[in-house]
Amino acid sequence: MKDNCEHTLLLFEDLINRHTDLVFHVARSWTGDVGQAEELTQLTFIKAWKAFHQFQTNTNFKAWVLKILRNTFIDRKRAQKKDREIFSLENLSREQEPEAEVPPPQSIDFENREIFYDLFGDEIARLLKKIPEDFQLAVLLCDVEGLTYPEIADVLHLPVGTVRSRIHRGRAMLSELLQDHAKNIGYIREKKT
Amino acid sequence: MNCPEVISLIRDYVDHELAPQEMSQMKAHLDKCSSCTERLEEERYLKLSIRKWVKSDPAPAGLTNVIARQIRTQKKIQTSWLKRRTLIFVSLAGAFLLGGLSVWGWLSFSKDQAVSTPSEWTRELVNDHVRYLSVVNPAQHLASSAKEVEKISLSKVDFSLRLPEFTSEEMKLSGVRFCRLLDRRIALLFYERNGKRLSLFAMKDEGIDFSGMNLVDRLPCSCATKACSGYRVVAWRKNGFLYSLVFSEQQNDLLDLVRNTYQY
Ligand SMILES: [Zn+2]
Numbered sequence: 001m002k003d004n005c006e007h008t009l010l011l012f013e014d015l016i017n018r019h020t021d022l023v024f025h026v027a028r029s030w031t032g033d034v035g036q037a038e039e040l041t042q043l044t045f046i047k048a049w050k051a052f053h054q055f056q057t058n059t060n061f062k063a064w065v066l067k068i069l070r071n072t073f074i075d076r077k078r079a080q081k082k083d084r085e086i087f088s089l090e091n092l093s094r095e096q097e098p099e100a101e102v103p104p105p106q107s108i109d110f111e112n113r114e115i116f117y118d119l120f121g122d123e124i125a126r127l128l129k130k131i132p133e134d135f136q137l138a139v140l141l142c143d144v145e146g147l148t149y150p151e152i153a154d155v156l157h158l159p160v161g162t163v164r165s166r167i168h169r170g171r172a173m174l175s176e177l178l179q180d181h182a183k184n185i186g187y188i189r190e191k192k193t
Numbered sequence: 194m195n196c197p198e199v200i201s202l203i204r205d206y207v208d209h210e211l212a213p214q215e216m217s218q219m220k221a222h223l224d225k226c227s228s229c230t231e232r233l234e235e236e237r238y239l240k241l242s243i244r245k246w247v248k249s250d251p252a253p254a255g256l257t258n259v260i261a262r263q264i265r266t267q268k269k270i271q272t273s274w275l276k277r278r279t280l281i282f283v284s285l286a287g288a289f290l291l292g293g294l295s296v297w298g299w300l301s302f303s304k305d306q307a308v309s310t311p312s313e314w315t316r317e318l319v320n321d322h323v324r325y326l327s328v329v330n331p332a333q334h335l336a337s338s339a340k341e342v343e344k345i346s347l348s349k350v351d352f353s354l355r356l357p358e359f360t361s362e363e364m365k366l367s368g369v370r371f372c373r374l375l376d377r378r379i380a381l382l383f384y385e386r387n388g389k390r391l392s393l394f395a396m397k398d399e400g401i402d403f404s405g406m407n408l409v410d411r412l413p414c415s416c417a418t419k420a421c422s423g424y425r426v427v428a429w430r431k432n433g434f435l436y437s438l439v440f441s442e443q444q445n446d447l448l449d450l451v452r453n454t455y456q457y
Pocket residue numbers: 195196199222226227228229230
């Protein structure tokens with residue numbers, strides 16, 4: 001280890017600060033358990049630190065660290081296989097999800113779209129929780145974390161087409177919920193079809 | 194491109210996932226079609242609002258610090274392990290020259306020394322704790338004080354056991370088992386506290402490090418904790434022993450019990 005190790009460590013600590021929530025969120029979505037997610041998050045960053053010299057600065061750290069999380073999760077599942085747990089991530093990648101075309105975005109006749117989103121945007125986080133977790137995760141990785149479809153496919157171990165379909169369907173479901181909400185509070189005149 | 198084609202690709206367009214040629218074809222259409230532009234605006238608003246309002250769920254407080262500290266500790270361990278490995282290597286190389294020790298010998302030697310990861314042994318501890326929960330009195334030997342257990346241990350294990358004296362009146366020792374866990378001789382003490390069973394595992398402090406666990410501050414001994422399947426393990430090193438207390442997550446105040454036992 002070199003003397004500039006301390007500098008690298010500080011840089012890495014900054015990356016930990018900025019990405020712990022994301023890694024933890026994904027880990028919990030996979031494990032469904034806070035304790036396991038905590039453990040996976042720790043292991044992931046320790047592995048990431050050990051492999052940090054291989055990280056290429058022009059690539060996306062989020063995608064890189066989430067791939068380490070995915071591998072750590074898979075290793076863990078393999079090790080636990082004797083406990084006959086379902087190997088969910090592997091199963092997911094094997095079964096081909098239908099990549100059915102998602103209905104195209106609808107035109108909604110808001111009184112005023114800008115004001116609607118300003119007033120009720122905070123409902124989005126709550127409503128997103130209502131859609132299936134796989135779709136939430138795909139939408140989060142794409143829209144919030146800014147990962148590309150191929151990067152997400154890599155992290156989730158899924159075909160790009162499945163990822164695309166999950167993002168599109170996820171947003172369509174969210175939009176539907178948002179419209180229902182807007183209708184309930186009388187903010188949409190009527191839906192054009 | 195016609196309207197249906199454009200609309201079917203609007204989400205990909207918003208996500209910048211189209212090839213440059215498709216992007217410019219889309220743009221050309223959108224520039225002159227207000228109905229498709231309307232749909233695009235809808236999707237764009239939705240995407241931007243998601244970005245603005247949705248965040249990853251926050252990780253448990255302190256997790257970031259725990260990770261940073263682990264990495265710093267690991268750095269130290271790695272450095273000292275490297276030194277130790279060099280020493281082992283040098284001495285074995287000597288032995289090899291002298292006695293013709295084979296490389297295979299070295300390999301199996303380093304395999305024997307393999308340590309179990311904290312998640313492995315905390316899981317083992319929790320499994321054992323849970324296994325005995327269903328047994329009315331799992332103790333092989335009844336004992337009501339740490340001193341008694343230490344006396345019994347003299348004929349049971351190949352080390353002279355030293356146990357913590359918990360300061361709390363609520364901790365009632367009921368007995369001890371001597372068993373093996375992860376290939377180690379251990380003493381497993383059963384306590385009762387407010388009607389709930391606790392297990393204290395005591396073993397020689399060898400080959401287990403606290404990486405992957407949450408370190409506990411402000412104690413005169415090295416102490417770490419970890420949650421596992423609804424139970425919590427608090428482990429600490431003292432007098433050459435490694436003690437691990439296992440209890441239900443609902444009894445989280447027990448960490449204070451360990452603190453109080455050692456704080457001066
Ligand atoms: Zn059009």
